[in-house]
Amino acid sequence: MNLKEKCGQNGSLVGRSQPHLGEEHQEHEKAVASAGAEVYVKQEANGKQEIPSKNLNMYTWQEIQRHNQDADQWLVINRKVYNVTSWANRHPGGRRILKHYAGEDATDVFKAIHPKLDVVQLYLKPLLIGELAPGEPSQERNKNSELVKDFQELRKTVEDMKMFDVNRAWFFLHLAHILILEFLAWLTVYQFGSGWCVTIFIAFLLTISQAQCLFLQHDAGHNFIFKKSKWNHVLQNFVMCHLKGLSGKWWNYAHFQHHVKTNVCPKDPDVNMAPLFLLGDLQPVQYGKKKIKYINYEKQHLYFTMVALPFLVPAHLTMKSFRMIYFRRDWEDIAWVSSFYIRHFISFGPFYGIFGTLLLIYFVKFLESPWFTCVTMMSHLPMKISTEENRDWLSTQVLGTCNVEQSFFNDWFTGHLNFQIEHHLFPTMPCHNYHKVAPLVRSLCAKHGLQYVNKPLLKAFGDIFRSLKKSGALWKAAYYET
Structure with a gap:
């Protein structure tokens, strides 16, 4: 046979x-x-x-x-x-x-x-x-075989260093930190009522909790925290669906496309924002030469501040998640996401009512959105955005991502997404090990002439808007070109 x-x-x-x-x-x-x-x-x-x-x-x-x-x-x-x-x-x-x-x-x-x-x-x-x-x-044949071999040797090295082993205590301390914030929010309203000052404080606690939920889910979604797959599945649903109110399966489908073809249009959904926003150096010129003008792209960095920052989480991400659950008729996700709203109605409904509780939920998402948007986009939007060039894995990730300087605050505030280069090269590596392999990655990049970008947090935030402004200028030059 x-x-x-x-x-x-x-x-x-x-x-x-x-x-x-x-x-x-x-x-x-x-x-x-x-x-x-x-x-x-x-x-x-x-x-x-x-x-x-x-x-x-x-x-x-x-x-x-x-x-x-x-x-x-x-x-x-x-x-x-x-x-x-x-x-x-x-x-x-x-x-x-x-x-x-x-x-x-x-x-x-x-x-x-x-x-x-x-x-x-x-x-x-x-x-x-x-x-x-x-x-x-x-x-x-277009790929550098020596570079590919060196990266594969690097991966073997970090495997031998046990860098893919998960520290469960770290994950559960992060989860405990989130649950404590959720409990403090409920305790505050229970003790002090639903006045304006109390509501603002509750929203502040829940905003931190919700942002940290996304960061924890991001790491849990990439890693096997438990040896048994079913418990990892339960943990992901608990964090993403029950604590966050979004579909875990939707996150998987969208996020892994971003990882396999980072900053490659149109394969990476995270940089596929046209026609609302034009990114990189190629797309604005293409739109400009075709005389396409849905908005004044020259000012898209200002529109980004007014539209994307406040509404990415409460409108765009939430609607995409609900849309996938609805069209797939995914009853498991429906049950888990429903538990998020039921929990809020039980906790805050007696004080705010059903409509008031919904307003509180989406007010928190509104506050969380600029935080999440800046953290996730600061490492990609300012970097190389291109069409498919069939580059090797190392070059694709290093050219399309950058790091933000390490500090205790930066690590916490970004959920360790300040080490995006290491995360993209080794997605299944737990985030508490990124800083240990960063020197090895930097050395390999230097050997092959790849720029390893590491910048301060505020500069990384500013680069989001500078890159949008630069792309808008490219569109303007091509659009008004005679």
Whole structure:
């Protein structure tokens, strides 16, 4: 029996996938996998190839790169070629991520995004169709093979340093900090009533709590805090849905697209703001030459202050989350998000009533929005924003992200998102370890001539508006060009 027939018989491994690879799925897949398959998985995780080449088809990069369409998607991992077309709609991270890497080498992004490679390999194995021909390089010919090799060695180094091990005490102290703020808000209204001064103080406490919820969810969404997947799933729903009132699955689908193609238009949803705002150097010129003017983009940095800062969280993010829950009919998310509003009605309803409690919830989101918007955009908007250039993983992340100087306040205020370079290179690394690997990343960037940007917090905030103003000026020059 040839390899293709074996893959076909194991196709049920793919067909039963769920949005989250729970413990029951992992145990089931490991049970049905043969001893030989388990050895194969371990060999794949280590990048080894012990299946005889005569059982595999050989492909060139020229042929692989043609398979980059919605109905025809191939990608390469550790020199193995996989046809992921049938798996795309069942991919836990959403089908768009696979489409973004179709026809490309996905070795580094595959390792970066998946915290449990042995489990994922069981799902990947039936999709194997061949390998790169012996004369082909491991990456596309336009990529710097030495840089790719050095980064892979760096990843091995930080793995040996146990930098991917989670300190659960750190996470639960962060969670306790949030719950204490929530409790103090309720205790304040219970003790002092619902006067204006009390309400402002309550909103202040809840604003800090809600912002820190997003930062905690961000880290919990990338990491396995518990060994059992089902408990990680519960923790994510508790933080994102119950404490924050947003869909965890919506966050996964949108956020991981941002990670795999950072600052690449239109693949990164975080920089796909047209036609409301034009970002980078290319998009404004394109709009200007086509004489497109939905707003006066020359003043978009001012509109950003009036629209995006206060309304990104209460309007844009909340509506996108609700829209996904509604159209997917996701009853689990509906139940968890409903618990957020029920908890607020129970806690504050007796003092403010239903309508007043809703106003309090969205007033807090309104206050939180500038904080969250500045923290998340300061490391990306001022950096290189481009169309697809098929760069290597290290260059993509370093060119599209920057860091903010470390201090106790900066770490807390940003939820450790001041180490965006390290976070983007190693998304499954817990944030309390970023500062330990930063010197290694800086050294590698210096070796290969990549600029490692690290700036003060206030300058990072100011660069958001300066980059918007610069893009607006580019649009104006192209728009009024005769």
